[in-house]
Amino acid sequence: MAWPLIKHLPDKTNFRFVGPARIAAVLSVLAVIASLFFTLYPPRPPCGGLNCGVDFKGGTVLELSTAPRPVDLGAVRGTLDRLGFGDVQVQAFGSPSEALIRFESPAGQNPAQAVTRARGELVRVLGPTNFTRVEVVGPKVSGELFRNGVTALFLAIALMLLYIWFRFGLTFGVGAVVALFHDVILTFGLFAVTNLEFTLTSVAALLTIIGYSMNDTVVVLDRVRENLRKYKKMKLADIIDLSVNETLSRTVVTGVTGLLALGVMAVFGRGVGELFTFSVAMIFGIIIGTYSSIFVAAPVLLLLGVRRGEVETPAQGVTRAQAKAVLERP
Amino acid sequence: MLHVARWKILLVALATVFAVLFTLPNLVPARSLPGWFPGQRLNLGLDLQGGSYLLLEVDTAAYRRARLTNLLEEVRGVLRDEQIATTGLAVRGSGVDVRITDPGQVDRAQRALQTVARPLANGGGSNMNVTTDGQQLRLALSEAGLAAESSEAVNAAIEVIRLRIDSLGTREPTILRQGANRIVVQAPGESDPERLKNLIGRTGRLTFQMVDDTVRPEEAAAGRIPPGSVLLQGANGATPEVVRRRVLVDGANLVRASVGYDQNNSPAVDFRFDGAGARRFGAATTQNVGKRFAIILDEEVISAPSINEPITTGSGQITGGFTAESASDLVALLRGGALPAPLNVEEQRTVGAELGQDAIEAGRISTIVAFVSVLAFMVLAYGFLFGGISVIALVINGLLIVAAMSVTQATLTLPGIAGLILTLAVAVDANVLIYERMREEVRAGRSAMAAMDAGFSRAMVTILDANITTLAAALIMFQFGSGPVRGFAWTLTIGVFTSVFTAVLVTQILLAWWFRATRPKTLPIV
Numbered sequence: 001m002a003w004p005l006i007k008h009l010p011d012k013t014n015f016r017f018v019g020p021a022r023i024a025a026v027l028s029v030l031a032v033i034a035s036l037f038f039t040l041y042p043p044r045p046p047c048g049g050l051n052c053g054v055d056f057k058g059g060t061v062l063e064l065s066t067a068p069r070p071v072d073l074g075a076v077r078g079t080l081d082r083l084g085f086g087d088v089q090v091q092a093f094g095s096p097s098e099a100l101i102r103f104e105s106p107a108g109q110n111p112a113q114a115v116t117r118a119r120g121e122l123v124r125v126l127g128p129t130n131f132t133r134v135e136v137v138g139p140k141v142s143g144e145l146f147r148n149g150v151t152a153l154f155l156a157i158a159l160m161l162l163y164i165w166f167r168f169g170l171t172f173g174v175g176a177v178v179a180l181f182h183d184v185i186l187t188f189g190l191f192a193v194t195n196l197e198f199t200l201t202s203v204a205a206l207l208t209i210i211g212y213s214m215n216d217t218v219v220v221l222d223r224v225r226e227n228l229r230k231y232k233k234m235k236l237a238d239i240i241d242l243s244v245n246e247t248l249s250r251t252v253v254t255g256v257t258g259l260l261a262l263g264v265m266a267v268f269g270r271g272v273g274e275l276f277t278f279s280v281a282m283i284f285g286i287i288i289g290t291y292s293s294i295f296v297a298a299p300v301l302l303l304l305g306v307r308r309g310e311v312e313t314p315a316q317g318v319t320r321a322q323a324k325a326v327l328e329r330p
Numbered sequence: 331m332l333h334v335a336r337w338k339i340l341l342v343a344l345a346t347v348f349a350v351l352f353t354l355p356n357l358v359p360a361r362s363l364p365g366w367f368p369g370q371r372l373n374l375g376l377d378l379q380g381g382s383y384l385l386l387e388v389d390t391a392a393y394r395r396a397r398l399t400n401l402l403e404e405v406r407g408v409l410r411d412e413q414i415a416t417t418g419l420a421v422r423g424s425g426v427d428v429r430i431t432d433p434g435q436v437d438r439a440q441r442a443l444q445t446v447a448r449p450l451a452n453g454g455g456s457n458m459n460v461t462t463d464g465q466q467l468r469l470a471l472s473e474a475g476l477a478a479e480s481s482e483a484v485n486a487a488i489e490v491i492r493l494r495i496d497s498l499g500t501r502e503p504t505i506l507r508q509g510a511n512r513i514v515v516q517a518p519g520e521s522d523p524e525r526l527k528n529l530i531g532r533t534g535r536l537t538f539q540m541v542d543d544t545v546r547p548e549e550a551a552a553g554r555i556p557p558g559s560v561l562l563q564g565a566n567g568a569t570p571e572v573v574r575r576r577v578l579v580d581g582a583n584l585v586r587a588s589v590g591y592d593q594n595n596s597p598a599v600d601f602r603f604d605g606a607g608a609r610r611f612g613a614a615t616t617q618n619v620g621k622r623f624a625i626i627l628d629e630e631v632i633s634a635p636s637i638n639e640p641i642t643t644g645s646g647q648i649t650g651g652f653t654a655e656s657a658s659d660l661v662a663l664l665r666g667g668a669l670p671a672p673l674n675v676e677e678q679r680t681v682g683a684e685l686g687q688d689a690i691e692a693g694r695i696s697t698i699v700a701f702v703s704v705l706a707f708m709v710l711a712y713g714f715l716f717g718g719i720s721v722i723a724l725v726i727n728g729l730l731i732v733a734a735m736s737v738t739q740a741t742l743t744l745p746g747i748a749g750l751i752l753t754l755a756v757a758v759d760a761n762v763l764i765y766e767r768m769r770e771e772v773r774a775g776r777s778a779m780a781a782m783d784a785g786f787s788r789a790m791v792t793i794l795d796a797n798i799t800t801l802a803a804a805l806i807m808f809q810f811g812s813g814p815v816r817g818f819a820w821t822l823t824i825g826v827f828t829s830v831f832t833a834v835l836v837t838q839i840l841l842a843w844w845f846r847a848t849r850p851k852t853l854p855i856v
Contacts (some may be wrong), residue, residue: 004713112675211803261755
């Protein structure tokens with residue numbers, strides 16, 4: 001096999017993207033509806049179908065270890081029930097001497113004081129216990145974190161709209177933002193369906209997906225704009241096909257490096273919750289972000305129609321003279 | 331393409347030296363470097379090195395209530411001193427209302443209240459005013475004044491917490507104000523979060539009050555307590571006592587507190603009053619020889635010793651079933667003074683050092699394997715020359731990120747490590763954009779040199795657009811995220827700058843050198 005491998009990528013691809021975009025559109029709409037359904041249903045506040053961590057739901061997480069003795073999970077559950085904690089979940093975690101416990105403090109009690117009592121009782125029942133992790137989030141803070149998370153997501157998308165509007169014009173901006181909503185909603189759907197814990201880190205992952213998906217969309221749109229100037233007579237659908245084909249090798253190479261690194265992170269970070277959730281969400285996000293640049297953002301341009309004047313502003317990129325030179329080259 | 335400005339080369343050279351120098355402390359043990367060596371190690375977040383994060387909220391409503399109750403007592407005091415009879419003395423809204431029984435005394439009462447309202451010598455403008463309506467007087471605090479006072483109370487609380495934690499000997503705690511009424515305490519290392527919480531959360535108000543011996547225990551149990559007294563619970567097993575409400579001396583009059591031993595050689599707390607405190611305590615004990623007084627911490631009786639003889643020396647000892655730890659905690663409380671308002675723990679995150687170590691291990695191995703795979707992939711995809719050039723750019727990039735994180739002492743969190751891995755993976759995007767553009771230009775019939783030129787200039791615009799969007803996402807995380815997420819945002823931000831810098835400048839310089847040395851007719855990636 002000849003080397004470097006890049007030589008094996010065909011010089012010029014002629015895939016049709018706009019044609020299948022109709023089918024893709026149906027799939028995307030169905031996927032978005034399903035994701036919204038699973039994210040919002042059952043309608044439990046505040047997280048709906050998402051498996052929210054304490055960050056957004058409030059409550060307490062304890063990780064404890066009684067090594068080298070095994071943990072008596074029943075005794076743990078009994079103790080916490082007796083103390084009047086609600087929604088007690090106890091599960092084995094890692095080795096038999098470790099347990100992961102979640103519970104909610106009774107209304108009106110300061111959760112941080114409640115955890116002090118819980119620790120005292122657990123030590124009394126289980127004997128010497130090492131608490132490896134304690135997370136307590138009061139109702140006030142969890143409400144704020146939730147609102148901040150939602151605000152951050154919407155603000156990020158709005159900022160992207162503004163930037164693309166400024167650099168490429170409104171039509172492109174709308175296309176990019178439709179693609180972003182698509183990616184974010186589908187990622188929510190992933191969390192809902194897989195029951196992966198949704199935490200602050202997941203919001204960071206979503207924001208990063210927004211950044212990556214935008215990055216990908218910008219590369220495609222950049223080329224669409226360039227080709228619109230270059231081939232003034234060509235139909236928009238053909239220009240989109242051409243642009244996606246021209247940037248395809250870059251899309252593949254960058255996507256592969258991203259997936260490679262995240263795959264490594266998912267494998268080696270298996271035992272560490274945050275790292276694993278983050279990498280799984282990002283892997284999904286890279287795939288879906290690449291898909292949406294091609295099958296959502298670009299077709300939306302077609303749907304809205306691009307006035308050629310919109311991309312004529314010679315302020316950035318290729319000037320008219322340069323474009324002419326390109327057209328006239330042999 | 332052939333010509334790279336000299337300043338660019340200089341800049342890259344300087345950046346590389348900087349990157350290597352400031353990354354080095356993270357790679358070798360500290361003692362193998364000479365003392366003059368610059369730079370610090372990465373600042374690991376609590377999720378990696380273990381430790382406790384506490385978010386405390388100052389209960390400003392309670393502060394407000396206490397402030398108004400104090401004001402009421404002050405008004406009662408000055409009017410009693412002036413021998414003015416009153417009815418209906420009460421707190422209403424943000425002020426105190428009182429009705430003067432004798433219309434002839436209204437003027438005198440008003441003057442007396444003015445003295446309360448007058449600002450302290452060092453206290454700036456007054457935030458109280460006195461209004462009169464017939465025999466009805468009102469001393470009101472302005473809302474702005476109350477707000478300023480409760481904001482001041484938050485600062486005072488921070489100072490108290492700092493003093494308390496310092497005497498606990500915790501390693502490098504950080505205590506920061508957040509917003510109007512919140513305080514963040516971060517204590518790295520293997521400290522006991524429960525002890526920390528207990529020490530921070532207590533109001534720490536120590537008072538000396540007389541025990542009310544006129545009330546028999548069964549009367550107290552039935553709730554029949556005279557208006558001037560109150561039943562208080564005993565701290566850790568001490569018996570409950572009915573004590574007089576009047577405070578003889580309180581902790582504000584202490585000048586010294588230390589751990590000592592009583593005659594049975596069990597831990598106790600030695601203390602000394604200041605001049606005023608010693609006088610008041612001396613007078614009280616002189617009048618009450620043979621009776622008992624109570625030492626009360628936060629409405630709980632620690633002990634209630636009998637007064638055998640007048641105590642005029644101004645020093646004493648608190649005993650009462652202390653362990654060495656609880657005695658030193660009480661000393662820490664007394665040295666820090668009382669909190670001006672109660673604190674509630676709204677959020678607590680504690681990670682054991684062992685768990686942090688596991689996270690570091692997982693992060694380290696993920697980073698190394700991911701980095702090497704990306705490097706290997708680039709060499710496989712683009713060959714030794716072009717792939718190698720992006721490998722060099724990526725290595726410099728990685729060093730620059732670590733160096734910048736070390737120099738700024740930005741916190742590296744577990745999500746931050748994820749950000750680092752992702753940044754390194756996506757950093758090659760700039761190289762890929764440039765290389766792919768070159769390939770296209772060659773295919774379009776350009777010479778190697780023209781293709782390289784065009785590749786750079788065209789790809790540049792896309793690279794900037796793409797990275798600005800990532801930067802925007804990071805800024806939002808910084809604005810709205812907390813702790814670990816901010817660490818992630820910071821890593822991402824540094825990564826965007828170093829990636830653009832290395833992918834563009836380093837790549838450009840290396841390609842120019844190669845081109846000048848070999849004058850190729852074709853590019854090896856086509």
